[in-house]
Amino acid sequence: MTSLNGHRTGTGVEGQEAVLADITAMLATLLDEYGLDDVEIRMDTTFNRDLELESIDLVALAGLLEEKYGNRVNFAEFLAGMEFDEIIELTVGRLVEHVVASLKATEAS
């Protein structure tokens, strides 16, 4: 089954690999603005130290996540529950796991 925006729904919950690919594409869009088009994104890549993204760039990422996943994923709420130091240390992998879990949770409900 496919929803209006082309995402797989029903039993086809996106797995970790597919979500990592989605987020890698979003980060490529953001990094392209800084002229960085050749950065490797892995699960242990940190947003702050490795990608040098500022907090305002993460607001833009929140917008891209919402475009892709709708209100099934709320990046702002995810970060608002963290301490400041945790946000500085945030990895791509932790976001991927959060997205996978959020998609599964909405699937189940």
Add this chain to the structure above:
Amino acid sequence: MAIVDLGGGLRLHAQRIGPRGGRPVTATAVLVHGLLTDSLASYYFTVAPAFAASGIDVVMYDLRGHGRSTRPATGYTLDDSIDDLEALLDRLEVTGPVHLVGNSYGGTVAFGYAARHPERTTSVTLIESEPATAAWAGKLDGILGRVMHELAHNEADAIAWITANRSQNTARLAKGAARLARETTLAQDIPASRVLTEAEISSVRCPVLGVYGGDSDLAGLAPWMESVLPDCRTVVVPGHEHSVLVEASGTVGGHILSLILGSAAPVQLAGADAR
């Protein structure tokens, strides 16, 4: 993300979030960030989600020159900032009275808006902030003078020192601040801003909440604020300095929410509290 075109090459980045699932909006809050290294992200990832979940229509924006807004070369006086806020709210069709929240310089902007438009202001929260006085302008002149000297004109040395002694994150933010200070009239404009008379300050009769870090110099302003304003309450959060909004967002957000929702006791938000 919304880019609001205010004309003359000025485009402000704004974010607006509200209650979900058809819950009614009970109030509108407009959140204004601080100077140089700050942006709407300081609210977006801290207090804004909880405000929205509490039924508040939350409007955040990047000041001109900051975040993802455009960086015109001129137009950085306090009155320019208040004009920008007015124009933004008009464009967003926010016509009713609003709760204003400002961090640092953003609070000075919020208070200036309240003094100009008492009929459009329900309450003002000043986080590590104060109304525009001659003393405020003098202090900003000193701070911005140091920024211009150390960052804008000796950037390589300053960034090397910050990277070695602070963090890479701070260094990156400092580079952005140096660019803003160097390429615009901000450092000249802000100290030259028109300030408010004591009568104009006292004319703000709506509830004002002042929130300060206990280890910040600004905490000393709390008694003056309560004496000069007709309806002012201040809160000092121990163990924090100027970054109390992001470091203790659960506590700070709770005080703001109780003001906006009109509850007597502070609401404790789920969220970051570094200590």
